[in-house]
Amino acid sequence: MSDTELKSYPMQNYTLIEREAQAEEDSSVSARMQRLEKQYAETGMRRSVEGVMVVMEHGFPHVLVLQVANGFYKLPGGYLDPTEPDGEGLLARMNEQLGVPLPDGGYARSKDGKDWTVGECLSIWWRPNFDTFSYPYLPAHVSFPKECRKLYMVNLPVKKTLAIPANMKLIALPVYEFYDNASRWGPQLAGLPYIMSK
Amino acid sequence: MSDTELKSYPMQNYTLIEREAQAEEDSSVSARMQRLEKQYAETGMRRSVEGVMVVMEHGFPHVLVLQVANGFYKLPGGYLDPTEPDGEGLLARMNEQLGVPLPDGGYARSKDGKDWTVGECLSIWWRPNFDTFSYPYLPAHVSFPKECRKLYMVNLPVKKTLAIPANMKLIALPVYEFYDNASRWGPQLAGLPYIMSK
Ligand SMILES: [Zn+2]
Ligand SMILES: [Zn+2]
Ligand SMILES: [Zn+2]
Ligand SMILES: [Zn+2]
Numbered sequence: 001m002s003d004t005e006l007k008s009y010p011m012q013n014y015t016l017i018e019r020e021a022q023a024e025e026d027s028s029v030s031a032r033m034q035r036l037e038k039q040y041a042e043t044g045m046r047r048s049v050e051g052v053m054v055v056m057e058h059g060f061p062h063v064l065v066l067q068v069a070n071g072f073y074k075l076p077g078g079y080l081d082p083t084e085p086d087g088e089g090l091l092a093r094m095n096e097q098l099g100v101p102l103p104d105g106g107y108a109r110s111k112d113g114k115d116w117t118v119g120e121c122l123s124i125w126w127r128p129n130f131d132t133f134s135y136p137y138l139p140a141h142v143s144f145p146k147e148c149r150k151l152y153m154v155n156l157p158v159k160k161t162l163a164i165p166a167n168m169k170l171i172a173l174p175v176y177e178f179y180d181n182a183s184r185w186g187p188q189l190a191g192l193p194y195i196m197s198k
Numbered sequence: 199m200s201d202t203e204l205k206s207y208p209m210q211n212y213t214l215i216e217r218e219a220q221a222e223e224d225s226s227v228s229a230r231m232q233r234l235e236k237q238y239a240e241t242g243m244r245r246s247v248e249g250v251m252v253v254m255e256h257g258f259p260h261v262l263v264l265q266v267a268n269g270f271y272k273l274p275g276g277y278l279d280p281t282e283p284d285g286e287g288l289l290a291r292m293n294e295q296l297g298v299p300l301p302d303g304g305y306a307r308s309k310d311g312k313d314w315t316v317g318e319c320l321s322i323w324w325r326p327n328f329d330t331f332s333y334p335y336l337p338a339h340v341s342f343p344k345e346c347r348k349l350y351m352v353n354l355p356v357k358k359t360l361a362i363p364a365n366m367k368l369i370a371l372p373v374y375e376f377y378d379n380a381s382r383w384g385p386q387l388a389g390l391p392y393i394m395s396k
Contacts (some may be wrong), residue, residue: 058338059338101390121396123395124396136391136392136394136395137373137394139233140257140372140376162329175335175338176338179334179335180385182378187378191392191395193334193335194321194334194389195393196334196335197321197322197323197389197393198320198321198322
């Protein structure tokens, strides 16, 4: 990432603790599509946001991905409320997923008061139909996409404690791992080497 | 391309004329690799630059690619001299390839004095060895890559005349054409939908 000159730190700068399991909201692909259809009928196109956090290990950028119990990998993030702005909403979802809840409400920040911040939008994916296909462009003649999913860089502070749900693992994968391997990682993760290659 | 808000114009804004054929510098892959090896011995890592020009057709960004006589597709651009800066060098290569030479030297600009300009770097590719494999990251433990190839956005003025070598065609391909199709277009072009998806 040339111009912005993002600073990335080693994984050992981040303390991982455990928090309660977070069940997947849908038990199957068809349940997921039904929920999307229901949401769409109520509030229109779903807006999702996901965060790309980068750590530096042996000179290579690594992306933090969540491995869910069933072996599925995903970026942290989630759905936005219809009026929720991207950046605020993404940090809200990331805190709900990986933040350390404070007894009085809210989430812990690192000791120097710095916290994660949302950086540039890396890519935008569109889901034209109520099915599993998404594309990094809005396909021709699709006037009513069902979901728009944005990947944002999330800049980590020098140190931070992350609370990992008991049914998930947070793993740092080198960017090259995803290259030319959409069959294993899915198209969004497989696209990361391209969008991070500058 | 969100923040920079690039303006793209329809293909019909650009006048295509013919100029003399430009032979491919190498007749085979092995000849190409031998030339790279020779260059590397003389001046070290080769630096290449390529230009991504975008036109807008029926609401979709299209990328201008050169189809060489043998059916091979490539972006315009070429090799830099060892001390030539990226931007200047890219415009020099593009003028040598697609510019309209003026009788007194130099190349024609559009009537309003505007011309193409080099925009942001879209991706950087590395060739670790004297072979055909390149990657959008510098692979581990490669201290002496043989070639570094940068793709830059080249912003077209509202109108311009381009002179296409007689043995080539300039064609506008919709960005989605390249998606998930590295086997047909090669990895660099197949990466365009990802890096242009924002
Ligand atoms: Zn290593
Ligand atoms: Zn590693
Ligand atoms: Zn159309
Ligand atoms: Zn078209």
